[in-house]
Structures are given as structure tokens and as C-alpha cells.
Amino acid sequence: MIKKIVFLGGEDVSARIEISKKIILKGYDVSIIGTQLEDIFKREGIEYTKYSLNRELNLFSDIRTTFELRKILKTYTTPVIVHAFDTKPTFILPLAAFGLGNIFVTRTITGIGRIFTEKSSKNTVLKFIYEIIQKIISRNVKHTIFQNDDDSKYFLDAKLVKHTNSSVIKSSGIDLKKYNKESVDNNSQLINDVHINVNELTCIMVSRMVRQKGVLNYLEAAKLCIQNGYNINFLLVGQLDTKKDSIALEDILEYKKYVNYLGKRSDIKELLSISNVFVLPTFYREGVPRVLLEASAMGMALIATDMPGCKDVVQNEVNGLLVNIKDSEDLYKKIVLISQDKEKLETYSKNSKEHVKKFDLNIVIQKYLEVFYKINL
Numbered sequence: 001m002i003k004k005i006v007f008l009g010g011e012d013v014s015a016r017i018e019i020s021k022k023i024i025l026k027g028y029d030v031s032i033i034g035t036q037l038e039d040i041f042k043r044e045g046i047e048y049t050k051y052s053l054n055r056e057l058n059l060f061s062d063i064r065t066t067f068e069l070r071k072i073l074k075t076y077t078t079p080v081i082v083h084a085f086d087t088k089p090t091f092i093l094p095l096a097a098f099g100l101g102n103i104f105v106t107r108t109i110t111g112i113g114r115i116f117t118e119k120s121s122k123n124t125v126l127k128f129i130y131e132i133i134q135k136i137i138s139r140n141v142k143h144t145i146f147q148n149d150d151d152s153k154y155f156l157d158a159k160l161v162k163h164t165n166s167s168v169i170k171s172s173g174i175d176l177k178k179y180n181k182e183s184v185d186n187n188s189q190l191i192n193d194v195h196i197n198v199n200e201l202t203c204i205m206v207s208r209m210v211r212q213k214g215v216l217n218y219l220e221a222a223k224l225c226i227q228n229g230y231n232i233n234f235l236l237v238g239q240l241d242t243k244k245d246s247i248a249l250e251d252i253l254e255y256k257k258y259v260n261y262l263g264k265r266s267d268i269k270e271l272l273s274i275s276n277v278f279v280l281p282t283f284y285r286e287g288v289p290r291v292l293l294e295a296s297a298m299g300m301a302l303i304a305t306d307m308p309g310c311k312d313v314v315q316n317e318v319n320g321l322l323v324n325i326k327d328s329e330d331l332y333k334k335i336v337l338i339s340q341d342k343e344k345l346e347t348y349s350k351n352s353k354e355h356v357k358k359f360d361l362n363i364v365i366q367k368y369l370e371v372f373y374k375i376n377l
Contacts, residue, residue: 078102214281
């Protein structure tokens with residue numbers, strides 16, 4: 001039986017540390033390959049190997065990464081299950097592992113990205129290429145995990161996977177012992193630092209500053225709220241990005257009268273604890289957005305777009321509200337609706353904490369172990 005598991009990811013591969021530690025306790029030998037610095041993995045006692053990966057499409061750097069990863073895979077002399085997360089690693093791993101009989105490739109499709117967001121002739125061509133590549137690499141994939149039913153259906157309908165070698169495991173899980181308001185110390189200083197009025201509703205959005213995450217829609221909705229006389233605090237958190245659809249700092253600061261932009265922060269849990277409503281107006285096809293799970297665990301009402309992944313977490317009029325894609329006006333109206341109904345806000349908050357139990361990390365781990373067991377058969 002294979003007892004060696006390797007998790008492969010990119011710049012946020014540290015998100016696999018908690019699941020690695022818990023699987024180690026189940027008797028497996030677990031290590032991680034990623035692009036982050038090794039310090040955090042050393043502190044957690046996780047064996048770690050760093051490799052290079054260009055987030056953007058670049059043929060030469062992608063070929064170089066494939067060979068670099070293959071070199072790393074060749075260091076394993078016994079059977080190993082290598083489980084990739086994120087878009088590029090799930091493409092590159094099957095290619096890097098071709099011909100390596102002791103490498104059993106597993107992958108989690110964490111959303112199918114920007115080319116499925118908007119209809120255009122360019123995206124039609126890119127979808128065609130995407131499917132061809134998926135058909136090629138699927139020959140070297142033992143099992144594919146999807147995080148939502150929509151992505152699974154797309155792959156099955158396009159015959160990119162089979163029912164026998166694929167499954168749906170919703171999200172990568174969340175440690176509910178770590179994410180709850182009771183785990184946060186006194187936050188009065190933080191409230192002062194970010195200049196919010198505790199007697200008013202506080203909305204927060206946490207995201208990379210890219211257009212497809214709906215950042216501009218959030219800013220516009222906040223502007224409408226304030227201009228129409230609603231006393232609501234708006235916080236925006238996340239790092240600036242370098243992608244083509246990134247939003248410049250000057251564009252964000254145009255809304256500084258309405259939204260407090262905090263930039264990249266390490267105290268996300270604490271910021272969520274002083275907020276009431278989490279807003280994610282994304283139109284990017286993700287698996288299951290982790291930030292929605294974190295907000296749910298902290299007992300927040302949710303507002304998100306009616307998109308695959310989002311609607312797996314946000315149950316309309318149960319723990320929050322779904323909004324139309326790219327519709328700042330609709331978002332504005334939904335924020336106002338919650339701000340004017342304290343009873344609804346409390347109900348959504350309570351239901352969020354209940355619904356998120358389905359995404360508990362221990363449940364996800366058990367489902368992963370079932371996949372690894374099938375691979376061993």
C-alpha cells in the first residue's frame with residue numbers, strides 16, 4: 001500500500017499544511033512541493049521542496065518547469081501519490097510524470113478559470129485548446145477531484161474524465177477549531193486602526209485586486225450606498241496583482257471616501273471577526289472560494305455572485321444573498337437590504353456557522369483518504 005503522499009501547488013501551497021499534518025497523523029508520509037519560501041514549512045515540520053512556476057502562460061518557462069518538476073519526481077524511488085492543486089500544477093504534473101511508473105497522479109481542479117467566464121472568439125479557441133490538452137494529460141491521471149458539481153459536469157460532458165476516475169469533494173476543507181470568533185482575542189485596537197464605527201454594519205471583501213474578482217463592482221456598490229445616505233463601513237483587503245486584468249492602486253484610491261483599502265494583510269481572521277457581511281462579487285470560475293468558508297466559520301452573512309463554487313457556499317436567503325454577475329446596482333441593493341434588517345442579518349449569521357460544518361477539514365480529509373485508498377487497489 002502506498003503511504004507516501006506529495007501535495008503540489010503554487011504560491012499559496014502553504015494552504016496544504018493543515019491537511020498534511022492531519023494526514024501524517026493517519027500514518028502517511030507527507031511532503032509538499034511549491035513555489036513559496038521554505039520557512040513556514042520548516043516551522044511546521046513538513047518536508048518541502050521548492051520549484052519555479054510562472055503563473056502566466058509562457059511556453060518556455062512552462063517547459064522548463066515541467067523538466068524541473070520531473071527531476072524532483074525522479075528522486076522518489078518508491079510508489080508515491082502526487083496530488084496537484086491549482087490550474088497550472090494540474091496541467092504540468094501529468095506531463096512531468098509521463099513514463100514514471102511509481103508516480104500516481106491525482107489532481108484537484110480548483111475552478112476552470114477566466115476563459116469560461118466570458119464569451120468571445122478568443123475564449124472559444126482557448127476552450128478548444130484547453131480540452132485537447134486535458135484529453136492528452138488525462139491518460140496519465142489516476143483520479144480527478146472537482147470542488148463543485150458544475151465543473152464535474154463540464155468535464156464529464158466533454159469526456160475529459162470518467163465517472164470511475166473522478167469525484168466531487170467540495171472545497172479543500174476548513175479547520176473549524178481555528179476559524180471561529182471565540183479564537184480571536186480582544187479586537188478593540190484593530191477596530192480603531194481600521195476606523196470603523198461598531199454601531200454601523202461593516203462589509204468586507206478579501207481578494208486579489210483583479211477585475212474578475214468583482215473588485216470594481218464592490219467599490220461601485222459601496223459608493224452607491226454612501227451617496228444614498230446609508231451609514232455602512234466598507235473594508236477592502238488584498239494584494240495588488242500583476243496580471244493583465246489587475247486593478248491599479250490609483251483606481252482603488254478613487255473610492256477612498258467610501259471604502260477603506262487595507263492592502264495585503266496577515267490578520268484576515270481578526271478582520272473578519274469585526275465585520276458583519278462578507279462580499280464576493282466574483283465572475284471568475286473558482287472551485288469553492290476559501291474566503292467564503294472562512295467568513296462562514298466566523299459567523300458572517302454572505303453576499304456573492306450566482307457562480308459555480310460561490311453558490312455551493314451561499315444559500316440564497318438562508319445564509320446570505322446571491323447577486324447578478326457584474327451588476328453593481330444589484331449588489332448595492334442587496335447590501336442595503338441586509339443593512340436594514342437586523343433579524344435577517346442574525347439569521348444569515350447563524351445559518352452560515354451551521355452550513356459551513358459540511359466543509360469541515362476532517363470530512364474533506366476522510367474523502368481524500370478514500371480516493372487514495374482506491375488508487376491503491
